[in-house]
Amino acid sequence: MKKTWVFILILLLSGCQEQEENTESLEQSTYEVSGTITDINQDKILLELSQELQENETIIWVNVSDETSIQNLQDTKLNRDSLRAQDEVRVILGDTCTDSIPRICYAKELFINK
Structure with missing residues (x-):
């Protein structure tokens, strides 16, 4: 027993x-992150994070592809050309990030606070 x-x-x-x-x-x-766009390089944006993702990680590159849904807070669809330095954004990340410094993560959805 x-x-x-x-x-x-x-x-x-x-x-x-x-x-x-x-x-x-x-x-x-x-996973969701938010922050300020500080640089734009072709299909990537450098994001200064509002909160660290990992210890001492304050910035990441976010890859914005053709499959990434981009919209403002009023649900208006936008394109990559709408992204500007100093924009406040919220990003829902995909499930992969590269091991680089800073890391490069892939965006599923991106919301611009305009």
Whole structure:
């Protein structure tokens, strides 16, 4: 009987652990950042972050592709030519970033505060 309870406890604990891992990966795929555009270089914007993503990370490059949805806060669709230095933006990042300094992340959606 004692072995049965130990086995059930192990199963329950392993089930809880799997659920935590799934939640983490879901949150990472929809990560949101905000900040000020400080530079624009072709299809990338340099973003000075309002809050650090990681320790001592205050800026990142955000790749804005043709698949990136760009709009203002009134839900008006915009294009990359609408982006200007000093614009305040909120970005929903894709699930990949390159390991560079500063990092380059890919934007799914970008909202300009105009």
